Amino acid sequence: MKLLDTHTHVISPDNKHYPTDPIGGHQSQWSQARPVDADSLLRAMDAADIEQAVVVQASTVYGHDNRYVADTVRAHRDRLVGVYSLDALAADAVDKIIYWQEQGLSGFRLFTTGSTMPGQGDWLGHVDSYPAWAWAEAHAIPVCLQMTMEGIPALRSLLERFPKAIVLLDHCARPVLSAGAPYQAADALLALAAFPGVHLKLTNRTLAAAAEGKSTPIDFLRTIIAAFGADHIAWGSNFPAAAGTLAELADTAREVLGGLSVQDRQAIAGGTARRLYPFASTEQR
DSSP states (O other): OOEEEEEEOOOOSOTTTSOOOOTTSSOOHHHHHSOOOHHHHHHHHHHTTEEEEEEEOOHHHHTTOOHHHHHHHHHTTTTEEEEEEOOTTSTTHHHHHHHHHHTTOOOEEEEOSBTTBOSOOTTTTOGGGHHHHHHHHHTTOOEEEEOOGGGHHHHHHHHHHSTTOOEEEGGGGOOOOTTOTTOGGGHHHHHGGGSTTEEEEEEHHHHHHTTSTTOOHHHHHHHHHHHHOGGGEEEEOOBTTSSSOHHHHHHHHHHHHTTSOHHHHHIIIIIHHHHHSOOOOTTTO
16 A cells, blocks of 8 residues: 655754754753654665655754755655744734745744643644734644644634644644543544644554444544545644554554555545645656
């Protein structure tokens, strides 16, 4: 099964040229324990039979300094596209969007929770972020949201104001799935399917959560496909934040996706991502 990975990270060994400046004030443990630079990511992709991937800014390492992601993508445009981190409340947020898009990156990430910043940030949906959202909507720029289920009311308010915004929810917004189908704890997430721009990023973190308690990954997959459609779901490994080799993470995804129809499998494995991001065509490679 051909896979396109929508959620990888890179960490440079050159701390002088790319100094750390993590959101939350301290660097994430995973990035210190298992850093992967650009060349190592490409080798891992080869070993996992993954042709192309999205490199997402490691916000818990570099904050909003997206230079390493930009340099990585610039050097490997045949295989990678990049997502930058943005301070949406900053007065120059739109200028930053324009700048990083001109540097060859393809969408931004809002980091409202994570290992260096537990809990749900209360700034999601703040009026100061409206110019960034308006610009993203007007220019069809995908917005990745690292958030929890607690952020859904704020997101709904944003989507009502910016109904054409394209949003990808990292880790499917981290719902608790252990109770199993029909996943009532995820009702607020499933209700977001009413907004056509909302997409789910099905990472290996989500697959692990879907294997807990009474839940199974295939049950959760069928539930979100019924709500959103497979064309609004994209797989991502979360490598190397997720423990294990990229080949192991890819094998897990292939095993779970193998239980779906060919059409649904192809959409989640790569079709959705190709619709959202400007990957190089096979003819260009």
